[in-house]
Amino acid sequence: xxxxxxxxxxxxxxxxxxxxxxxxxxxxTLEEDNLLMNYxxxxxxxxxxxLARCSGLKRTGKSCRLRWLNYLKPDIKRGNLTPEEQLxxxxxxxxxxxxxxxxxxxxxxxxxNEIKNYWRTRVQKQARQLRVDANSAVFRDAVRCYWMPxxxxxxxxxxAAQQVDPAALLHPAHIAxxxxxxxxxxxxxxxxxxxxxxxxxxxxxxxxxxYAVDPSPSTSTSGCSGxxxxxxxxxxxxxxELSWVVDQYGPYADLDGAGAFDSSALGSLGLDGxxxxxxxxxxxxxxxxxxxxxxxxxxxxxxxxxxxxxxxxALSSCGGAIMGGHDGxxxxxxxxxxxxxxxxxxxxxxxxxxxxxx
DNA sequence: AAATCCGACAACCGCATCGGA
DNA sequence: TTCCGATGCGGTTGTCGGATT
Numbered sequence: 238x239x240x241x242x243x244x245x246x247x248x249x250x251x252x253x254x255x256x257x258x259x260x261x262x263x264x265x266t267l268e269e270d271n272l273l274m275n276y277x278x279x280x281x282x283x284x285x286x287x288l289a290r291c292s293g294l295k296r297t298g299k300s301c302r303l304r305w306l307n308y309l310k311p312d313i314k315r316g317n318l319t320p321e322e323q324l325x326x327x328x329x330x331x332x333x334x335x336x337x338x339x340x341x342x343x344x345x346x347x348x349x350n351e352i353k354n355y356w357r358t359r360v361q362k363q364a365r366q367l368r369v370d371a372n373s374a375v376f377r378d379a380v381r382c383y384w385m386p387x388x389x390x391x392x393x394x395x396x397a398a399q400q401v402d403p404a405a406l407l408h409p410a411h412i413a414x415x416x417x418x419x420x421x422x423x424x425x426x427x428x429x430x431x432x433x434x435x436x437x438x439x440x441x442x443x444x445x446x447x448y449a450v451d452p453s454p455s456t457s458t459s460g461c462s463g464x465x466x467x468x469x470x471x472x473x474x475x476x477x478e479l480s481w482v483v484d485q486y487g488p489y490a491d492l493d494g495a496g497a498f499d500s501s502a503l504g505s506l507g508l509d510g511x512x513x514x515x516x517x518x519x520x521x522x523x524x525x526x527x528x529x530x531x532x533x534x535x536x537x538x539x540x541x542x543x544x545x546x547x548x549x550x551a552l553s554s555c556g557g558a559i560m561g562g563h564d565g566x567x568x569x570x571x572x573x574x575x576x577x578x579x580x581x582x583x584x585x586x587x588x589x590x591x592x593x594x595x
Numbered sequence: 596a597a598a599t600c601c602g603a604c605a606a607c608c609g610c611a612t613c614g615g616a
Numbered sequence: 617t618t619c620c621g622a623t624g625c626g627g628t629t630g631t632c633g634g635a636t637t
Contacts, residue, residue, distance in 0.1 A: 262606080262607075263605095263606075263607090263630085263631090264605075264606080264631085265605090265606090283622095283623090284622080284623095285622075285623075286621080286622065286623090287622095297607095298622075298623085299607085299608090299622095299623085299624095300606075300607080302623075302624085303605090303606065303607080304605090304606085307604095307605075307606085308605075335625095335626065335627090336625090336626090337625075337626065338624075338625060338626085349624095349625075349626080350604080350605075350606085350626095351604080353626070353627085354603070354604055354605085355603095357603095357627095357628095358602060358603055358604080359602095359603095362602085
């Protein structure tokens with residue numbers, strides 16, 4: 238009985254101990270970061286639970302590890318991802334999927350968390366705008382045939398002075414070597430995370446990295462290969478319903494506001510929800526599938542020319558933006574009519590099959 | 596000027612895997 | 617072989633600041 242009492246007391250005591258420990262959660266304070274950095278400086282990384290217990294931090298080992306690996310580690314690179322890094326992420330993700338840690342190994346200074354966030358906030362956003370699944374073949378092709386070439390262009394523009402061949406970055410050997418992220422670069426601070434002020438280093442500030450003011454324990458603030466875009470175009474569906482576009486308007490159909498193209502005809506095909514591009518006053522992101530489609534217009538196939546103008550209003554008012562315009566300009570854009578079919582296929586969804594010759 | 600929305604990112608959580616006892 | 621703690625990974629959430637209404 239007394240033994241049992243003793244056991245009960247021990248349990249109570251240990252519970253009390255846990256309560257006294259009351260683990261902190263949420264944003265890290267400057268003091269906590271210093272504690273963690275100092276401890277690691279003395280004892281090295283690893284043994285995170287031991288670290289958590291011995292360092293005086295009221296955090297879990299997991300939390301300490303994450304804080305160190307994602308933020309405090311000296312070689313962490315900050316600032317926006319460079320086009321090279323973005324390209325690598327797209328390329329490696331197409332190979333490995335959501336293997337963030339593995340992808341991060343090829344981007345020195347970047348963490349899996351950062352890459353994962355990039356994918357979710359940038360890439361998946363694009364997929365949403367295109368109304369396709371980010372893991373779908375359609376989207377992968379769009380990335381490969383449109384986004385990657387754009388990045389290559391950016392890289393070419395910015396690296397011309399450095400005499401770097403951007404396409405070479407995609408060479409398997411290059412990737413295998415883990416090159417591409419500017420490995421040798423010192424930590425970069427810029428963008429929203431300008432953290433001239435952020436640790437490691439000292440600073441604090443950055444977008445979200447202002448420290449919690451009150452470190453009180455009770456506070457819980459829970460916190461085609463890229464170089465050959467056309468080669469990997471998705472299969473082109475053949476829609477007999479739309480063949481009239483070519484028949485009637487020839488290889489180049491005008492979708493501008495001049496009235497040459499009767500957009501209401503699309504309605505009769507059940508395509509009235511099809512958004513063909515910018516209407517008057519519409520503001521579109523500068524990177525859209527329309528650019529991709531245009532970039533694909535290298536071979537045969539009829540073209541649909543579209544002027545950003547009132548003529549599109551009826552169309553674009555119907556659906557969300559499947560397509561968008563060029564960088565701030567609503568000048569002429571071209572659609573290959575078979576690509577138009579493709580967009581239509583997306584809109585029609587279940588009723589038609591990709592690449593099937595209907 | 597205030598309210599609301601949205602993007603970006605830090606941090607947490609649950610699960611899987613690994614390695615030592 | 618099994619158990620258990622430590623660690624790693626990927627998904628998700630919470631929070632904040634800037635943009636928009």
